[in-house]
Amino acid sequence: MISWGALVLAALTATTGTGLAGIRYNAPPPDFAIPSPDGTRYLSDLRGRVVVLDFWASWCQVCIDEMKDFVRAQQSFGDRLAVLTISPDSHDVAATYFRFAKITLPVIQDSAGRISGAYSVSKIPVTVVLDPNGNVSFVSVGAIDWAELRRAIEQASGAPAAPFDPQSPSTPSPRVLQ
DSSP states (O other): OOOOHHHHHHHHHHHSSSSSTTTTTTTTOOOOEOOOOOOOOGGGGGGSSSSEEEEOOOTTTHHHHHHHHHHHHHHHHHHGEEOOOEEEEEHHHHHHHHHTOOOHHHHHHOOOHHHHHHHOOOOOOOOEOOOTOOOOOEESOOOOHHHHHHHHHHHHHOOOOOOOOOOOOOSSSEEEOO
């Protein structure tokens, strides 16, 4: 017997191909602010590099287990890659976890759920990889391992931009989330 969750995931995948209702392959996802000590930047400012978005939480053991692979990716690919972690944890919980675990990846606090809502993330972990043009090239809903993450990054960095196809659905109304 097929579970209700499997049917919903199948329907979402059939509609968008990504497993996330609001996100399309070969299209830019919603833009959002990235606070930093140097001032606010935006996801769109990272074009020219492969970007990995990791939706995770400090209470999610699978998320914690795969964090070493995101750290490894940042170390392996250096400046060609930007890894951004997005957490629904309440104020400073994720950042405190990173400090204790000695993880230097940026943490974006999304306790209000604006980013995860715009990306249609309802369960974690979720990984989204953007190519250097800022387009979605890979999505993993659920756990990801090092080999899969590395392949997704390599594919995103080496794949030429897909030609524009006016018949292809794109992510609706790319916008900056505040």
